Amino acid sequence: MTDALTTTWTQDDQQRQNTYLQRVIERIQAKTARQASSLAIFDLDGTLFDNRPRTAYILRQIADQFESELPQLVKAIDSNALQDLDIIKYGPMATLDGMGVTDPREREIISEQWAKRFFTDDYQHFDVPLPGAKNFVSQVYEAGATVIYLTGRDVNMLVGLTETLRMCGFPVGVVGTMTMTKKDFDQDDGIFKENVAAYLDRIGEVVAIFENEPANSNLLQKIFPGAVSMFLLTQHRQDAPQLADGIVKIRDFRIRG
Numbered sequence: 496m497t498d499a500l501t502t503t504w505t506q507d508d509q510q511r512q513n514t515y516l517q518r519v520i521e522r523i524q525a526k527t528a529r530q531a532s533s534l535a536i537f538d539l540d541g542t543l544f545d546n547r548p549r550t551a552y553i554l555r556q557i558a559d560q561f562e563s564e565l566p567q568l569v570k571a572i573d574s575n576a577l578q579d580l581d582i583i584k585y586g587p588m589a590t591l592d593g594m595g596v597t598d599p600r601e602r603e604i605i606s607e608q609w610a611k612r613f614f615t616d617d618y619q620h621f622d623v624p625l626p627g628a629k630n631f632v633s634q635v636y637e638a639g640a641t642v643i644y645l646t647g648r649d650v651n652m653l654v655g656l657t658e659t660l661r662m663c664g665f666p667v668g669v670v671g672t673m674t675m676t677k678k679d680f681d682q683d684d685g686i687f688k689e690n691v692a693a694y695l696d697r698i699g700e701v702v703a704i705f706e707n708e709p710a711n712s713n714l715l716q717k718i719f720p721g722a723v724s725m726f727l728l729t730q731h732r733q734d735a736p737q738l739a740d741g742i743v744k745i746r747d748f749r750i751r752g
């Protein structure tokens with residue numbers, strides 16, 4: 496798994512991030528001035544939000560609730576394993592590997608309890624926006640684009656994700672915004688995003704795409720070749736394909752020197 500939050504970031508990388516983020520705003524402003532529509536697509540997990548604090552909270556809660564059954568997890572937490580968020584990887588199993596939780600029975604309990612909590616309304620408010628995310632999305636919105644939150648979370652998580660977006664100051668639930676979730680948990684992420692893309696193509700011009708899954712990023716770039724396509728260097732699936740050429744890697748949403 497790529498855990499690019501820890502990779503080096505040069506001045507040139509930052510300049511490229513500044514340039515492309517700025518370009519998105521300018522393109523939207525130009526289209527708005529011509530009374531033309533523009534759509535900007537933002538994924539949530541690993542794109543606008545760092546969801547590792549959600550898992551950290553959940554693991555602590557599980558350890559507390561099932562203390563006698565989970566000695567390895569309790570020991571890891573007692574040794575401050577969760578103090579550094581980098582220990583939290585994509586998916587609970589990779590995280591437990593890093594925490595030294597190897598017992599199969601413990602892993603089974605934790606995995607089941609984690610999934611029961613992670614994919615619900617109740618824990619999304621532990622997510623933390625990426626640096627600059629709220630400001631950048633607000634700028635995109637104010638420039639006149641329709642802000643589209645396109646997430647692999649399913650509709651059962653709609654209330655919690657809306658609450659979190661609102662709590663963090665993102666434009667949501669108002670004119671000029673849309674939220675699109677999967678109709679059920681088991682719907683394939685790629686097919687879902689492909690179907691949505693076909694719909695978006697009918698309602699306006701997609702000018703910018705922000706994603707952290709290479710497969711989704713490649714798919715959306717292929718469907719909307721005219722859009723600025725940005726890839727967040729956060730975390731993604733282990734079995735991800737190579738990122739296609741022309742997709743710009745960014746670390747967060749800050750435009751700075």
Ligand SMILES: [Mg+2]
Pocket residue numbers: 538539540541542706707708
């Ligand atoms: Mg994502």
